[in-house]
Amino acid sequence: MSSAKIGFIGGGKMAEALVRSLTNVKFCKADEIAVFDPTASRCKTMEKLGVKVLADNSAVAAASQMIIVAVKPGLVPAVLMEAAPAIKDQLVISIAAGVTIATIEANLPGKTRVVRVMPNIACQVGEMAGGFCKGSSATDEDMAAVQQLLDTVGKSYTVTESLMDAVTGLSGSGVAYIFTVIESIADGGVKMGLSREVAAGLAAQTVLGAAKMVQELGKHPAELRDTVTSPGGTTIEGLHALEQAGVRKAFINAVEAATLKSKELGKK
Helix, strand or coil: CCCEEEEEECCCHHHHHHHHHHHHCCCCCHHHEEEECCCHHHHHHHHHCCCEECCCHHHHHHHEEEEEECCCHHHHHHHHHHHHHHCCCCEEEECCCCCCHHHHHHCCCCCCEEEEEECCHHHHHCCEEEEEEECCCCCHHHHHHHHHHHHCCEEEEECCHHHHHHHHHHHHCHHHHHHHHHHHHHHHHHHCCCCHHHHHHHHHHHHHHHHHHHHHHCCCHHHHHHHCCCCCCHHHHHHHHHHHHCHHHHHHHHHHHHHHHHHHHHHC
């Protein structure tokens, strides 16, 4: 009989973020989570969160109803082979970038139910953006369970596996792009005389407000942009400067580059 609701194979930063968020929203209790990581410092961090730190990946698999594989892509086959003998009817969820369902299933017992997920680190504050797709033996009930888990820490979207690398390139890596945006426009405010504290606060709130308008008003970002772009005004001057710098192209290129890297990781 499983003693943990969720088991993490790998206790890195993404696993930590998910543990913090899932316990904060009371999806499960800390003592209903098991984890193993070969790094002692990561185990200590997880212990401080109140989760059960077990002896190895096999022990985590045996103890858990739902197994989340949260290791670097290149380690996935090895950790799955270690855990495989203990996997009977548990649901296996992989959050490893680029690793295909075929690769995951090939290292597990036949008919193991697998769902591939790409969350992002914003799950730590309940604002994750993520995508997920169905393995060959996963059921509709499995997909519903994964969506319930993900939607407690943000927003999730079902996609075909062929689009999972694009999810990785957009939202998986995209939080880092937005951190760069916040830092950059805050630096602009400092250059124009604002204090660092005020500039950083205004920048972060501006990004948050713009995102909420897109989500809640249901309008295209370009339409919303036009509502604040008066003829001959300050905003059009700023937008013109962004166009001259090729910012739009740079962001498109960033998503493309990260997507291609995810595909490359999957091939390796």
